[in-house]
Amino acid sequence: xxxxxxxxxxxxxxxxxxxxxxxxxxxxxxxxxxxxxxxxxxxxxxxxxxxxxxxxxxxxxxxxxxxxxxxxxxxxxxxxxxxxxxxxxxxxxxxxxxxxxxxxxxxxxxxxxxxxxxxxxxxxxxxxxxxxxxxxxxxxxxxxxxxxxxxxxxxxxxxxxxxxxxxxxxxxxxxxxxxxxxxxxxxxxxxxxxxxxxxxxxxxxxxxxxxxxxxxxxxxxxxxxxxxxxxxxxxxxxxxxxxxxxxxxxxxxxxxxxxxxxxxxxxxxxxxxxxxxxxxxxxxxxxxxxxxxxxxxxxxxxxxxxxxxxxxxxxxxxxxxxxxxxxxxxxxxxxxxxxxxxxxxxxxxxxxxxxxxxxxxxxxxxxxxxxxxxxxxxxxxxxxxxxxxxxxxxxxxxxxxxxxxxxxxxxxxxxxxxxxxxxxxxxxxxxxxxxxxxxxxxxxxxxxxxxxxxxxxxxxxxxx
Amino acid sequence: xxxxxxxxxxxxxxxxxxxxxxxxxxxxxxxxxxxxxxxxxxxxxxxxxxxxxxxxxxxxxxxxxxxxxxxxxxxxxxxxxxxxxxxxxxxxxxxxxxxxxxxxxxxxxxxxxxxxxxxxxxxxxxxxxxxxxxxxxxxxxxxxxxxxxxxxxxxxxxxxxxxxxxxxxxxxxxxxxxxxxxxxxxxxxxxxxxxxxxxxxxxxxxxxxxxxxxxxxxxxxxxxxxxxxxxxxxxxxxxxxxxxxxxxxxxxxxxxxxxxxxxxxxxxxxxxxxxxxxxxxxxxxxxxxxxxxxxxxxxxxxxxxxxxxxxxxxxxxxxxxxxxxxxxxxxxxxxxxxxxxxxxxxxxxxxxxxxxxxxxxxxxxxxxxxxxxxxxxxxxxxxxxxxxxxxxxxxxxxxxxxxxxxxxxxxxxxxxxxxxxxxxxxxxxxxxxxxxxxxxxxxxxxxxxxxxxxxxxxxxxxxx
Numbered sequence: 007x008x009x010x011x012x013x014x015x016x017x018x019x020x021x022x023x024x025x026x027x028x029x030x031x032x033x034x035x036x037x038x039x040x041x042x043x044x045x046x047x048x049x050x051x052x053x054x055x056x057x058x059x060x061x062x063x064x065x066x067x068x069x070x071x072x073x074x075x076x077x078x079x080x081x082x083x084x085x086x087x088x089x090x091x092x093x094x095x096x097x098x099x100x101x102x103x104x105x106x107x108x109x110x111x112x113x114x115x116x117x118x119x120x121x122x123x124x125x126x127x128x129x130x131x132x133x134x135x136x137x138x139x140x141x142x143x144x145x146x147x148x149x150x151x152x153x154x155x156x157x158x159x160x161x162x163x164x165x166x167x168x169x170x171x172x173x174x175x176x177x178x179x180x181x182x183x184x185x186x187x188x189x190x191x192x193x194x195x196x197x198x199x200x201x202x203x204x205x206x207x208x209x210x211x212x213x214x215x216x217x218x219x220x221x222x223x224x225x226x227x228x229x230x231x232x233x234x235x236x237x238x239x240x241x242x243x244x245x246x247x248x249x250x251x252x253x254x255x256x257x258x259x260x261x262x263x264x265x266x267x268x269x270x271x272x273x274x275x276x277x278x279x280x281x282x283x284x285x286x287x288x289x290x291x292x293x294x295x296x297x298x299x300x301x302x303x304x305x306x307x308x309x310x311x312x313x314x315x316x317x318x319x320x321x322x323x324x325x326x327x328x329x330x331x332x333x334x335x336x337x338x339x340x341x342x343x344x345x346x347x348x349x350x351x352x353x354x355x356x357x358x359x360x361x362x363x364x365x366x367x368x369x370x371x372x373x374x375x376x377x378x379x380x381x382x383x384x385x386x387x388x389x390x391x392x393x394x395x396x397x398x399x400x401x402x403x404x405x406x407x408x409x410x411x412x413x414x415x416x417x418x419x420x421x422x423x424x425x426x427x428x429x430x431x432x433x434x435x436x437x438x439x440x441x442x443x444x445x446x447x448x449x450x451x452x453x454x455x456x457x458x459x460x461x462x463x464x465x466x467x468x469x470x
Numbered sequence: 471x472x473x474x475x476x477x478x479x480x481x482x483x484x485x486x487x488x489x490x491x492x493x494x495x496x497x498x499x500x501x502x503x504x505x506x507x508x509x510x511x512x513x514x515x516x517x518x519x520x521x522x523x524x525x526x527x528x529x530x531x532x533x534x535x536x537x538x539x540x541x542x543x544x545x546x547x548x549x550x551x552x553x554x555x556x557x558x559x560x561x562x563x564x565x566x567x568x569x570x571x572x573x574x575x576x577x578x579x580x581x582x583x584x585x586x587x588x589x590x591x592x593x594x595x596x597x598x599x600x601x602x603x604x605x606x607x608x609x610x611x612x613x614x615x616x617x618x619x620x621x622x623x624x625x626x627x628x629x630x631x632x633x634x635x636x637x638x639x640x641x642x643x644x645x646x647x648x649x650x651x652x653x654x655x656x657x658x659x660x661x662x663x664x665x666x667x668x669x670x671x672x673x674x675x676x677x678x679x680x681x682x683x684x685x686x687x688x689x690x691x692x693x694x695x696x697x698x699x700x701x702x703x704x705x706x707x708x709x710x711x712x713x714x715x716x717x718x719x720x721x722x723x724x725x726x727x728x729x730x731x732x733x734x735x736x737x738x739x740x741x742x743x744x745x746x747x748x749x750x751x752x753x754x755x756x757x758x759x760x761x762x763x764x765x766x767x768x769x770x771x772x773x774x775x776x777x778x779x780x781x782x783x784x785x786x787x788x789x790x791x792x793x794x795x796x797x798x799x800x801x802x803x804x805x806x807x808x809x810x811x812x813x814x815x816x817x818x819x820x821x822x823x824x825x826x827x828x829x830x831x832x833x834x835x836x837x838x839x840x841x842x843x844x845x846x847x848x849x850x851x852x853x854x855x856x857x858x859x860x861x862x863x864x865x866x867x868x869x870x871x872x873x874x875x876x877x878x879x880x881x882x883x884x885x886x887x888x889x890x891x892x893x894x895x896x897x898x899x900x901x902x903x904x905x906x907x908x909x910x911x912x913x914x915x916x917x918x919x920x921x922x923x924x925x926x927x928x929x930x931x932x933x934x
Contacts, residue, residue, distance in 0.1 A: 028583060028586070028587075030583070030586055031532070031533055031579075031582075031583065032537050032539075032540060032582060033533060033535055033536075033537060033570065036533035036534075036535060037533075038530065038531070038532050038533065038583055039530055039531035039532075040530060041528035041529060041530055041598075044529055044530060044531050045529075047531075048529075064505035065505060065508055065509075065512075066502065066503055066504060066505055066508060067502070067503035067508050067511075067622075068495070068502050068503075069495055069497060069500035069501075069502065069620050070500075070534075070572075070603060070605075070620060071497055071500060071556075071620070072497075073496050073497060075496075076496060088562065088563070089562040089563065090561075090562055091561075091562065092535075092558045092560070092561055092570075093558065093559065093560035093561070094556045094557065094558050094559075094572065095557065095558075095559045095560060096556070096557035096559060097554075097555075097556055097557070097607035098552065098553045098554055098555065098607050098609070099552070099553065106497065106556075108534075108558065115495075118495075118496060119492060119494070119495060119502055122492075122494055123492075134505075139534060141534075143561035143562045145562070156533050156534060156535070158531075
C-alpha cells in the first residue's frame with residue numbers, strides 16, 4: 007500500500023506490521039507499547055535526556071495527581087483544560103475531600119513547589135525537565151501516536167530572573183530543538199502561534215510543525231514564554247541582589263510520542279517503517295543465508311560477525327528457523343536501516359552483502375573493518391533522510407495570494423494582522439492557522455483574506 | 471544524629487540533607503523526586519533493565535487506567551485491592567460510563583492482552599516487564615520510599631505452558647534477585663508467605679526481606695506463582711502441540727522504590743547517605759583545594775584530572791565558590807563513595823588524597839593510573855558493603871523457643887504448621903509472619919506457640 011493514496015490506512019498498517027503498539031486495549035485512545043515501539047520511544051527519551059542534561063537542565067519527576075485547589079488557580083489555564091482532564095474522585099470506597107486531576111501538563115503541579123525552591127537570585131535560572139505520561143480526556147477520534155488519551159510526554163520547565171533571561175532560554179530551546187530534529191530526521195517550520203490559539207496561560211507560544219504525507223501538519227514541539235503569568239498566581243518570587251522581591255519569568259518546552267508518529271509518517275514506505283539510524287533500536291540486522299550441509303559453518307561465521315560488530319553498533323542477529331525472505335520482510339517492516347546477509351559465497355570471499363533500507367541498494371563489503379564501513383553508511387543515511395524530508399517540506403510550502411488557492415500542504419500568505427482575517431482563514435478553508443513565521447520573513451503585497459496591505463506573513467495548513 | 475537512636479527522624483533527615491525527595495507536595499504520600507533522588511532511582515531502573523533484558527524479558531508499557539469491568543474479574547484480587555485503589559469517575563465535566571482504576575499493579579491490565587497475544591505453544595514462554603508508577607490509596611501513615619501513594623514500580627509478568635515451567639521462572643527470578651541485591655548491597659531472607667498473607671489471586675507468594683536498623687524488616691521483592699488462577703479468568707489459553715487448548719501458568723516478580731529506602735537505611739550513617747558504587751550517580755567527586763595565588767593552576771589540574779577519569783567512572787568536579795569543608799559535608803550527605811582532594815602539595819607530588827566514604831580512611835595516590843586504582847577501590851567497597859550488611863542481618867536473626875522471647879530483628883521459631891498458631895504470633899507479639907524459609911531449614915523441637923511438635927520453621931518480625 008502506498009502512503010500517499012490512503013495515509014490513514016497505511017499508517018495503521020505500518021504500526022501494526024512493525025509491532026509498535028497494540029490498540030486493542032479496552033480503553034479507547036490508550037494503546038499498549040509493545041517492546042519494539044517502546045524501544046524506539048526509549049531512544050527518543052535518551053535523545054531528550056542527552057540534550058537537556060547537556061544544557062544544564064536537571065531531571066525531576068513530579069506526582070501524577072494534582073489537587074483541584076492548585077489546578078484551578080490560573081484562570082486561563084483551567085479554562086483551557088477543564089473540558090479534557092480526568093478526575094479522580096474516589097479513594098477505596100470513599101469520596102475524596104479534594105478531587106485530583108490526572109496531569110494534562112505539569113505547570114500546576116510544579117509551580118507551587120518552585121515557590122518553595124526559589125528564594126534568591128542565586129537559585130536562578132532553575133532548569134528542570136521530566137518525562138512522564140500526561141492525560142487528556144479526548145473526545146475527538148483518537149489515532150495511535152497522533153491523538154491519544156495517555157501521552158508519553160517530555161516537558162522542560164524553567165524559571166529566570168528577567169523576561170530577557172527567559173527569552174534567552176527560548177533561544178536555547180530552539181537550538182536544542184534543531185539538534186533533536188536532526189537526530190529524528192524531522193524538518194520543521196517554527197511559527198509564533200496566533201494570539202487566539204496560544205497555550206492557556208502563556209504570554210506567547212511557538213510551535214514547530216512538520217508535514218505528513220497526508221498533506222497535514224503535525225506539531226512536534228512547543229515553546230512557551232510565560233512571562234510572570236504563572237509566577238504571580240503561584241507566588242514564585244526571588245530576592246534580587248538589591249533586596250527587593252520579584253516574580254520569576256518562566257518558559258516551557260514540550261514534546262511527545264507524536265515524534266514517533268512523525269518519523270513513521272515522514273519516512274515510511276510501502277514496505278513499512280524506515281527508521282533514522284539515530285533512532286533505530288536495531289541499526290544492523292544480520293541474516294545468515296544457510297545452505298544445506300554448511301549451516302553450522304555459516305551460523306558460526308554470522309555469530310562471530312555479530313560479536314565483532316556488537317561493541318560499535320546496535321546489531322541483532324536473526325537466527326530463527328525461517329526462510330531468508332520472511333526475515334527480510336520482517337526487518338524491513340520494522341525499518342532497520344541496514345541488513346547484512348552472509349551466505350556460502352560471501353563467506354568464501356570473506357565479504358557480506360549489505361542492503362540499505364532507504365534505497366534497497368545492495369553492495370558487497372569485506373568483512374574486514376566492516377564495522378567502520380557500516381558506521382559511515384549509517385551517518386550518511388542519517389544526513390540523507392533529513393535532507394530528503396526537508397526537500398518535501400519545502401516543495402509543499404507555497405505562497406498563495408488569495409485564500410481560494412489554499413491547498414494541502416503549508417500555505418504561506420500575506421496578512422493584514424487583524425484577528426478577523428486570521429479567524430476567517432480557518433472558517434473558509436477548514437485549515438488551522440499555524441501562526442506567523444518566527445524567523446521573520448518579508449511581508450509584501452496584500453492580505454490573502456481582505457486584500458488590504460499585508461504587515462506580516464501567516465502560515466496555514468490542515469493540522470492533526 | 472545516630473540512626474540506631476531515632477531511626478525515623480534520622481531517615482527523614484538523611485533524605486532531606488541528600489536532597490532526594492521533597493515531601494511538601496500538596497498530596498500526602500506523593501513526594502517529588504528531586505534530581506539526585508531521581509538519578510539514584512534511574513541507576514536502579516538500569517539495573518532492573520540489564521538483568522531482565524539479559525534473561526530474555528521484553529520491556530513493555532501498559533496504560534495506567536484499567537476499566538472497572540476488567541479489574542473486577544478475579545474475585546480474590548479485587549477483594550485484596552478494592553479498599554486501596556483510586557477511581558477516575560469523570561472526564562471533563564461528564565461522568566464516565568465505565569469507571570477507571572489507577573493501576574495498583576497490572577495483572578488486570580495485562581492479562582486481557584495476553585489472551586490476545588498468546589495463541590500457540592510457540593508463543594510461550596512470554597516474558598515481559600515494565601517500570602511504571604502504581605497507586606495505592608494508603609490510609610496508614612505514609613513515609614518517603616517505604617509507604618507511599620504513588621509508587622515507582624518494577625513488575626515482570628510471564629506466561630508458561632506448564633506449572634513446572636512457571637516454577638522454573640521463579641527460580642530464574644530468584645537468581646536475578648540475587649544478582650540485583652548484590653548490586654544494591656542489600657542482603658535478604660527469602661520466605662514463603664503464609665497462606666493467609668499471600669498476594670491476592672496468587673497460588674503462592676515468596677518475599678525477599680531485608681532488615682533495617684530500626685529492627686524492622688522491609689520487603690524488597692516479591693515473587694508470585696499464579697498457576698492458572700488468572701489465566702482461567704482472563705481466558706489466556708494456548709494450543710498445545712497435540713491440538714488441545716490449555717490455560718497458561720503465570721508468574722510475577724515485583725520491586726519498587728523501596729529499594730532506595732532500604733539502601734539509605736541499611737548503609738547510611740550520622741553524616742548521611744552511603745551509596746554502593748553500583749548505585750551511586752556520582753562515584754567520585756573531585757574537590758580542588760584552592761590556595762591563594764595558585765587557584766588557576768590547581769583548578770586547571772583538577773579539570774584535567776576530571777577529563778582523564780570521566781570516560782571510566784561517574785565523576786563530578788565541584789568548582790563552586792565554597793570552602794572545602796562545606797563541599798566535603800555536602801558530598802558526604804549525598805553518599806558519594808570516593809572523594810578526591812587535589813591541593814598545592816598534592817600537585818607538587820603529582821598525587822591526590824582519596825577519602826573513602828564508608829570508613830573515612832584517607833590515602834595519597836599517584837595521579838598516574840588513578841582511574842584504575844579508583845575502580846578497584848570501588849569494586850572492593852561494593853563487596854565490603856554487602857558483606858557488612860549481611861553480617862548485621864545474620865546477627866539479628868535469632869532462634870527463639872517461646873513466643874515470649876520474640877524481640878526486634880528476625881525471629882526464627884518452630885511451628886506446628888497450623889494457621890491458628892501463625893495468627894497467634896501476630897496477635898501476641900504485634901509482629902508480622904514473614905513465612906516459612908524458602909530454602910528449607912530443619913525444623914526440630916516444638917512449636918513456639920502451642921508447644922506441639924514443629925513440622926516447619928516460621929520467621930516473624932515487625933515489618934514496614
